[in-house]
Amino acid sequence: MSQSSENNRVIIFDTTMRDGEQSPGASMNLPEKLRIAEVLEGMGVDVIEAGFAISSPGDFEAINEIAKIVKNSVVCSLARTGVEDIERAAEALRPAAQKRIHTFIATSPIHMKYKLQMEPEQVHEATVAAVTLARRFTDDVEWSCEDGTRSDPAFLYRLIESAIKAGARTINIPDTVGYTLPEEYTRLITNIRNSVPNIDKARLSTHCHNDLGLAVANSLAAVKAGARQVECTINGLGERAGNAAMEEVVMALKTRHDLLPYHTRIKSEHIMRASRLVSAVTGFVVQPNKAIVGANAFAHEAGIHQDGVLKHASTYEIMRPESVGLVSSNLVMGKHSGRHAFRVKVKELGYELGKNAIEDAFRRFKDLADKKKEIFEEDLIALVDDAVLRRNDRIKFVSLQVVCGSQGPQTADMELEVDGVPKQAKSTGDGPVDATFKAIKQTFPHEGRLQLFQVHAVTGGTDAQAEVTVRIEENGRTVNGQGADTDTLVASARAYVNALNKLLVKREKREPAAMSA
Ligand code: KIV
Ligand code: ZN
Numbered sequence: 001m002s003q004s005s006e007n008n009r010v011i012i013f014d015t016t017m018r019d020g021e022q023s024p025g026a027s028m029n030l031p032e033k034l035r036i037a038e039v040l041e042g043m044g045v046d047v048i049e050a051g052f053a054i055s056s057p058g059d060f061e062a063i064n065e066i067a068k069i070v071k072n073s074v075v076c077s078l079a080r081t082g083v084e085d086i087e088r089a090a091e092a093l094r095p096a097a098q099k100r101i102h103t104f105i106a107t108s109p110i111h112m113k114y115k116l117q118m119e120p121e122q123v124h125e126a127t128v129a130a131v132t133l134a135r136r137f138t139d140d141v142e143w144s145c146e147d148g149t150r151s152d153p154a155f156l157y158r159l160i161e162s163a164i165k166a167g168a169r170t171i172n173i174p175d176t177v178g179y180t181l182p183e184e185y186t187r188l189i190t191n192i193r194n195s196v197p198n199i200d201k202a203r204l205s206t207h208c209h210n211d212l213g214l215a216v217a218n219s220l221a222a223v224k225a226g227a228r229q230v231e232c233t234i235n236g237l238g239e240r241a242g243n244a245a246m247e248e249v250v251m252a253l254k255t256r257h258d259l260l261p262y263h264t265r266i267k268s269e270h271i272m273r274a275s276r277l278v279s280a281v282t283g284f285v286v287q288p289n290k291a292i293v294g295a296n297a298f299a300h301e302a303g304i305h306q307d308g309v310l311k312h313a314s315t316y317e318i319m320r321p322e323s324v325g326l327v328s329s330n331l332v333m334g335k336h337s338g339r340h341a342f343r344v345k346v347k348e349l350g351y352e353l354g355k356n357a358i359e360d361a362f363r364r365f366k367d368l369a370d371k372k373k374e375i376f377e378e379d380l381i382a383l384v385d386d387a388v389l390r391r392n393d394r395i396k397f398v399s400l401q402v403v404c405g406s407q408g409p410q411t412a413d414m415e416l417e418v419d420g421v422p423k424q425a426k427s428t429g430d431g432p433v434d435a436t437f438k439a440i441k442q443t444f445p446h447e448g449r450l451q452l453f454q455v456h457a458v459t460g461g462t463d464a465q466a467e468v469t470v471r472i473e474e475n476g477r478t479v480n481g482q483g484a485d486t487d488t489l490v491a492s493a494r495a496y497v498n499a500l501n502k503l504l505v506k507r508e509k510r511e512p513a514a515m516s517a
Contacts, residue, residue, distance in 0.1 A: 011229040020237035043270035052078040053092040067096035076100040081130035090137035101134040104144035131166035142170035178211025182221035189225035205229035215244035272325035283469035361387035404432035414439035448472035468495040
């Protein structure tokens with residue numbers, strides 16, 4: 001790669017599993033995080049922020065396990081400036097082929113006074129000490145000035161210079177509260193570049209929140225001003241209004257290369273898969289008109305638009321749907337497809353499944369093919385994700401019979417297997433879903449409260465699979481369960497059972513609610 005091309009490369013730093021997971025209700029368990037990490041690595045993400053090691057045992061374990069499997073992306077843990085934070089991050093990252101410690105401290109007057117109760121001088125000392133300590137574990141250290149956009153610029157210049165002197169290779173300027181505007185952020189980044197004498201020894205990074213809907217615009221403004229790392233999340237997941245959406249940043253750089261002559265390593269055709277996975281795992285539905293990944297992002301409804309697109313796609317399409325991985329519902333397999341073809345197709349879709357998981361997925365595929373004439377890629381992805389994510393479930397769905405309709409009462413007859421032991425129950429309820437969930441509660445008593453029940457069709461048509469997400473909360477622990485089936489009630493039962501399995505894991509680990517940054 002030529003020097004000018006390398007100078008224009010923008011590092012994509014994904015924080016879906018750290019900042020994204022900090023959104024209330026967006027918790028992810030270990031198998032889900034491992035799957036997301038594989039997908040992020042496969043799509044060419046440069047840095048994967050896998051968690052905040054000290055915040056909970058679950059975060060520590062996730063970073064540690066991700067560090068073992070990811071080879072082509074840098075794996076990163078967040079840490080405050082304390083010794084214990086940094087040592088914990090280093091410990092979690094120990095197996096990583098490429099590791100980064102990302103240490104941060106708040107620098108705005110408001111945060112220093114009310115949150116940290118520290119004087120600016122103490123923040124300066126903590127910065128230098130943290131970066132110095134982090135460098136003992138890795139050469140790749142990032143330092144962030146939390147609430148940077150509301151900090152005193154002169155103070156920031158001094159901190160940045162010291163952080164670089166102490167060994168930070170990346171300097172991140174977060175717009176923590178989503179307050180800045182593109183021109184203002186451009187000015188800040190430009191002034192940092194002009195005022196910090198050793199700034200050429202580090203890469204500048206942007207980290208924008210979306211409170212005013214400007215996270216992507218601000219990130220792009222920062223890139224134009226000289227930042228060469230963008231911190232972002234899939235689907236813009238994140239605290240409050242979220243973080244800058246990776247898919248929007250990547251496609252803006254790609255589509256407007258004429259005015260934004262920068263490039264990333266992201267294989268944009270993987271975008272839809274990542275978006276669907278993160279949405280299914282968290283239960284955060286992507287709004288239909290969301291840029292790039294919304295269901296309507298490439299749909300042309302108006303007659304004039306349809307006519308134009310049929311004559312020439314570029315009349316109304318600035319990007320090709322294929323460029324983000326939107327396959328026009330490829331019919332892939334049917335009732336007669338065999339095990340070998342199934343295995344090959346699953347591999348083509350980017351999954352490496354063990355023998356048991358492939359057998360389980362194949363069995364589910366055959367069941368599905370009996371109910372649904374045409375099986376599309378989306379169906380396979382839903383089915384395989386389902387098989388991957390419930391590999392270690394202790395409670396297994398066996399069968400469900402429901403009586404429903406306008407003449408009540410609605411009843412559900414449920415069979416589950418708990419640790420290999422069959423359990424049955426019958427219940428009535430206010431509607432078939434209520435009856436189903438009550439029957440599950442009888443077979444497996446628990447205190448969890450239902451917080452979310454959401455249904456989404458995987459493809460078009462009345463025989464489409466329903467993908468259901470259920471969120472349950474028990475003693476401050478929140479879990480999301482997913483289930484897919486052509487029968488919405490079976491999908492609902494599977495989703496509920498999946499959520500209970502996750503709750504069991506949290507109970508066994510006595511996992512406390514995680515601390516956030
Ligand atoms: O928004 C923020 O300031 C952060 C930092 C921890 C980087 O997420
Ligand atoms: Zn953030």
